[in-house]
Amino acid sequence: MVKAAVSRKTLRExxxxxxxxxxxxxxxxxxxxxxxxxxxxxxxISRGPVREALRQIEEEGLVTYESHKGCIVKTMSYxxxxxxxxxxxxxxxxxxxxxxGNLPSDLEERMERNLEKMGEAAEKRDLxxxxxxxxEFHSCVVMSSQSEKLxxxxxxxxxGNTSAYFTMETESLVPxxxxxxxxxxxxxxxxxxxxEEICREIENHYMIVPKVLFEEMQKKKNL
Amino acid sequence: MVKAAVSRKTLRExxxxxxxxxxxxxxxxxxxxxxxxxxxxxxxISRGPVREALRQIEEEGLVTYESHKGCIVKTMSYxxxxxxxxxxxxxxxxxxxxxxGNLPSDLEERMERNLEKMGEAAEKRDLxxxxxxxxEFHSCVVMSSQSEKLxxxxxxxxxGNTSAYFTMETESLVPxxxxxxxxxxxxxxxxxxxxEEICREIENHYMIVPKVLFEEMQKKKNL
DNA sequence: AAAAAGTCAATTGTTAACAATCTACTTTCG
DNA sequence: CGAAAGTAGATTGTTAACAATTGACTTTTT
Numbered sequence: 001m002v003k004a005a006v007s008r009k010t011l012r013e014x015x016x017x018x019x020x021x022x023x024x025x026x027x028x029x030x031x032x033x034x035x036x037x038x039x040x041x042x043x044x045i046s047r048g049p050v051r052e053a054l055r056q057i058e059e060e061g062l063v064t065y066e067s068h069k070g071c072i073v074k075t076m077s078y079x080x081x082x083x084x085x086x087x088x089x090x091x092x093x094x095x096x097x098x099x100x101g102n103l104p105s106d107l108e109e110r111m112e113r114n115l116e117k118m119g120e121a122a123e124k125r126d127l128x129x130x131x132x133x134x135x136e137f138h139s140c141v142v143m144s145s146q147s148e149k150l151x152x153x154x155x156x157x158x159x160g161n162t163s164a165y166f167t168m169e170t171e172s173l174v175p176x177x178x179x180x181x182x183x184x185x186x187x188x189x190x191x192x193x194x195x196e197e198i199c200r201e202i203e204n205h206y207m208i209v210p211k212v213l214f215e216e217m218q219k220k221k222n223l
Numbered sequence: 224m225v226k227a228a229v230s231r232k233t234l235r236e237x238x239x240x241x242x243x244x245x246x247x248x249x250x251x252x253x254x255x256x257x258x259x260x261x262x263x264x265x266x267x268i269s270r271g272p273v274r275e276a277l278r279q280i281e282e283e284g285l286v287t288y289e290s291h292k293g294c295i296v297k298t299m300s301y302x303x304x305x306x307x308x309x310x311x312x313x314x315x316x317x318x319x320x321x322x323x324g325n326l327p328s329d330l331e332e333r334m335e336r337n338l339e340k341m342g343e344a345a346e347k348r349d350l351x352x353x354x355x356x357x358x359e360f361h362s363c364v365v366m367s368s369q370s371e372k373l374x375x376x377x378x379x380x381x382x383g384n385t386s387a388y389f390t391m392e393t394e395s396l397v398p399x400x401x402x403x404x405x406x407x408x409x410x411x412x413x414x415x416x417x418x419e420e421i422c423r424e425i426e427n428h429y430m431i432v433p434k435v436l437f438e439e440m441q442k443k444k445n446l
Numbered sequence: 447a448a449a450a451a452g453t454c455a456a457t458t459g460t461t462a463a464c465a466a467t468c469t470a471c472t473t474t475c476g
Numbered sequence: 477c478g479a480a481a482g483t484a485g486a487t488t489g490t491t492a493a494c495a496a497t498t499g500a501c502t503t504t505t506t
Contacts, residue, residue, distance in 0.1 A: 037458090046492065049489080055278060056278065068459075087317070091310075149310060157376055260486090291466080448505100453503085454502095456499090457496105457497085457498080460496090461493085466490090467487085469484105471483085473481080473482070474479100474480085474481075
């Protein structure tokens, strides 16, 4: 059979990538079931690669398999999010310490551009983009450490459905302005302040975001 | 075909478990190649489950796949180990903070017994057991947080071949007495001291171990 | 009518064959 | 003799069929 000349990646990788995106994106909702055969049919491939892809994103923490029962997208509670944020906060402050507050210039530029894009996305109310930009910004913070390991660990937590929680469980809009202002303060701290100051900003950020989000949830409930 | 009546677990799980053990154990050495067909033949099963198992322990960080090339056991440098230890140290101190230094009594008992066993294993010079006990002790520290997420993150790093490094790369004996004495200090801190004191003990531990290990390596080289 | 047992469809778990790709070796050509 | 090109074997990537397990539905039994 003739294969598309473009695909350098293996089917497993492609499927994993797409499914991951769909879950983080919210197209496939938490609690929803994913059936191997259906996915295989949709992509016009066999079940093998689909199975492997699902198994991979299971390890990443996005879905769970129960033996002989199948595969469902993980749900995440408010408490789960707080827990994840506490760990992320710790890892990101560790990154700041590891680089002694010296942000590589390429990362600084990326963060700068990121903030601009965040402004644009906020105007358009493009929720998906916001989530992506948020992830990019924080990944820059982590990568300041230059540690592959730290990045991998951090990332494994990120996939733990934090973004999906934003977009799905609450369906409430992320308070863009708070987000952007916080990020700005973090970048500024990296530029001009001490390591301790940077850490304080990061910790502060991860205290405020869930709090604001909680308020949003309450507001929504009282409608 | 008639299957062994014992196995409640899926083949993938069984194979993953065995291979993981063999790698951490040192039976399969870092840098060594693992060929799906060989493993399948050895277990008298087809390549499918073997493949899935390998893919899983790849995600865990024990091996790497290169597309169409195959699967090799990850190697770890001294610097890698230091990096891993720094992160582990941070995560374990976070655990101590999360439980405010209040160690659940079942964990305290496990740690107590762990120390006893460590003494026995040290006498027998049972390297493999030492590695296992070391892992158990630290997992108790992490679990004091009662956080599934934290445990999972920590564990993902643990599998990153730290133990294998102990047993394989250096092939030098872990300084048992230092290890046990350190663990004892940590447990003691949990029992009687403040959170800050516990954190200090943990951090201290993760400073000393690589240092001592480095000295062992030097000694070995100069033989 | 309620509980137990049995059937059936759906879905995951496993297998074995086939296709694509890589590595190393051999051959060819300058 | 050395470099480029081709070839063969080994190994991973993919497929499609088959087996085992589960859960819901139906039937039987009391």
